[in-house]
Amino acid sequence: MPAGLVISAPASGVGKTTLTLALARAWRNRGLHVQCFKSGPDYIDPAFHAAATGRASVNVDSWAMDRGTIAHLVGRGTDADVVLAEGSMGLFDGVAARGVSGTGATADIAEMLGWPVLLVIDPSGQAQTAAAIAAGLRDYRAGVRLAGVVLNRVASPRHEDLVRRALNDAGIAVFGALPRHAEISLPKRHLGLVQAEEQAEIGKLIDEAARFVAEHVDLDAVLGSAASWSPQPAANGMNVTPPGQRIALARDAAFSFIYPHMLEAWRAAGAEISIFSPLADEAPDASADVCWLPGGYPELHAGTIAANARFRGGLRAFADTRPVHGECGGYMVLGTALTDADGIRHEMTGLLGLETSFAKRRMHLGYRLAALAAPMPGHQIGARLRGHEFHYSTIVAQPDTPLAVVHDATGAVIAETGSRRGLATGTFFHLIAEDR
Template sequence: MTARALIIGAPRSGSGKTSVTIGLLRAFARRGVKVRGVKTGPDYIDPGFHAVATGTPGLNLDSWAMQPDLLQHLFAEQADGAELLLIESAMGLFDGIPVAENRTGCAADLARLFGIPVLLVLDVSGQSQTAAAVAYGFAHYDPDVKMSAVVLNRAGSERHRTLCTDAIEKIGLPVAGCVMRDPSLVLPERHLGLVQASEHPEIDAHIEALADAMEKSLDLDALMALAAPVSLDSGSLETAIAPPGQRIALAQDAAFTFLYPHLDKHWRAAGAEIIPFSPLADEAPRDDCDVCWLPGGYPELHAATLGTAANFKAGLSRFAESKPVHGECGGYMVLGEALEDAQGVTHAMTGLLSHSTSFAKRKMNLGYRQATIAVDGTVGSAGDVLRGHEFHYARVTEPGHDAPFAEIADGQGRPLGPSGGRRGHVTGTFFHAIAKG
């Protein structure tokens, strides 16, 4: 079986790509199509929606963080046994960082590398014929990135739809349909983006409504025909991050959620066992595990509960006496002495590292990161370079006195200084690792 693929792109964030992608994934799945989702870039929330929509795991493909061989391998794995891959762009289609060609992190890189056409989603609210000028610019900006068709989103009336459609089709781009303005289709958001699929109270009903809207508004047969067959070699896992242990105790609940699907899949395929536990339920890592991983998430929203989770804190402290513990972003915050919540109330955390953080004194940190690890540990050896990103609003209010976990640079290699902390068997950082550099 040869899978077909289509990139769903837009001029900017907030154009409706996610709603269109999720709705189409479910609509095709309801037809019996073996469809899977992919998200470009480092966004770890949208793949969860893709997974719920299709019943199969999502995937991030990041052309900056992942070497081309790893991209090939992960893409080939996702395509294996599939008939259709829908690839949701991060931000605007061409938005990346100014580095080497096809390593910028933008979805257009994948269009060039794998010959995948683009379905352009245009939010036409507040404009009509001008949408054609935008579409024309996309069609001619890069000759190696093919626009296959346009989807109009948030049209206000039939007259509005007709004006936009006629203008765009005059420049030679087909319009595959129009989704009318409907506030009920909007997914809820909070400070790191969408509320996660696992927390949405009626996620399946919402996805069903999105699928109904896409089936009503778009020509699914035409979209299937526009998707291009993909031909990929097997690539390589050489730059994948190895399992941090044989039996991994993984914090997993509403406070700890951000583990990349490709890491989970690779670690399991390599023979590791992942044993989940819930700090919010006052559970500690099991003694028969040999490493504990605290991923990112939303501990700032659950600081009071975590602060009183005596069994979790005591059990983690015992575990760390002899075995490695690593925390990323939210996990790093919980490894510190204290966390100040949005109301300015300070809660005692595990104290396994000496820093303190605050969500009341906010500062957005966002961007690609290259981290050179200081010493041998859970995610690599001293001197190894990891690629990943930071995205958080919390800030360090007390730096503490621990040695740094790594030296970090931005996506263009400009030094940013030390990152995170390490003490004994415990390491942590705000940096989310995606792959080896």
């Protein structure tokens, strides 16, 4: 029977991902089968999980998904020895208004699945106060159980001793304390961690993290704190309609932000996926009946995209007769132009009139609920789609027919409506699930 555990923290940037990867690899090195999940809408971390465990990881999201969908997704952990769900932000951080089965908080998943929480605490600049924070998190919400704490970035043995004593006095188990160790820091950029597939040395970094954590953390005690878990049969699967029978999917360093569970759902529904690389100047498969451009980092590769005539011409020819859809970065590339962070304007494919700029960055972040005012691949007029938007681009022009009426998690209407022109459509949000 698998043992389930949630890895969370009081805030972002404390070391959840590093600890999750280290534990997963350390237990895998002991011969255990480890399955990871990501709580919340982060589309980068699952690739790191897969690198650490050798098993695909997916997102589970209480704002966008119902309990049946979450049960279906976590069911892949049935044959594992250990199941780890890495949280997003702080343990109780979500949106103000409840979504499908919660607010998007990691605590929702912990309570729903009955898995205890392993807290990562960074006590930098404090000592006994770290225990007060941990105790507050432990007692904040009935139904969420604390397994214990791993301290990260402790400054010295004396610092560790002060924090340990306070946590012990509060009745909170301390499974280990990690000194600062630059060799296991994961590189970042403006949308989060640099993607796993862009890091040639990611395997060595995870191995070093596993070695370091095994040296400083009681792995047996952590494993013993996990809850025995018997997955319940899911009442339903993803219930996703693929955008087409054969999907030409852009996939490279500029186009990689798509939720793994969506690709799995498309394949499970019988769709075939044909991968092509715009950065390698490849055109979409001529035998496909729909083309999908995910988000990613087109702003870092705008010059290459603008110069790749075969890709741009092939995409335009494809869109003459078949649907093309872009999400976030893919939407920007479907537009007329993209101005990069240096103020250089690059011509994009021109399938839509959208023009965006990174010259003056402004963060757009949050859940989105869209009611389609026009059809898009896989979804008809009136469909309600749940997704998440995260980018730093500014809209210079968005002249085409709006694709949807889009609300944020509070119900407020937002300006990023998406666009439709001919057979081309695009949205700034990344699709997570269809509202039922």
